[in-house]
Amino acid sequence: MKKQLPLVFMLVLVSGMAFSQTKTKLPVKKAVSALEKLLAGSGLPYNMVNDSLAVIPYGGENIVSYKVLIQSISDLIIVFTDLSEALPGKIDSSKYKYLLQQNNQFDVVKICISGEDNSVNLRADLYKAGTSNVLLKRVIEQVANVTNIIGGDFK
Incomplete structure (x- = not known):
């Protein structure tokens, strides 16, 4: 019995060490935002800036490179481009x-002028509740196309 006591003690000690070892944790997957789900289904290349803002690079015949931004705010999705950035030095108050x-000339896309910083944006708003991948893609493409059309007017 005395010979078995150290053996039992060692078994308890070894089994305690085995159970106390840390187990490898699987990496937690980041939750995908509703905006990212819509954009992923659209088939367009996009970069997520954060959960509520994405950027899609575009280029056209009249403007070589510009960005279409998609902002998710409350129950709206706002798709817009900054014309002042896309056409640097070509838009001033005489063009307003x-x-x-x-x-x-345009149904869905509207031109907005900010009096605070004299920026000009093209913008389309969608309600999240009625927006599908196809509809979002169509509106993004309309904003991009109108940006390119307006760019042609300022060549």
Whole structure:
């Protein structure tokens, strides 16, 4: 019995060490935002800046390179481009009247002018509840196409 006591003690000690070892944890998958799910289904190349903002690079015949931004805010998805950035030095206050008149030419996409920083944006708003991958892709492409069209007017 005395000979078995050290053996039992060693078995308890070894089994305790085996159970106390840390187990490898699987990496936690990051939850995919609703905006990213919609964009992934659209088939367009995008870069997520954060859970509520994505950027899609575009280029066209009139503007070589510009960005279409998709912002998810509350129950809206806002798709827009910054014309001031896409057409640097070509838009000033003398062009505002012409740009605002162009709102009559486009149904979904509207031109917005900020009085604070004199920036000009093309914008389309969608309600999240009624937005599908196909609809979002169509609106993104419309914003991109109108940006390119307006760029042609300022060549």
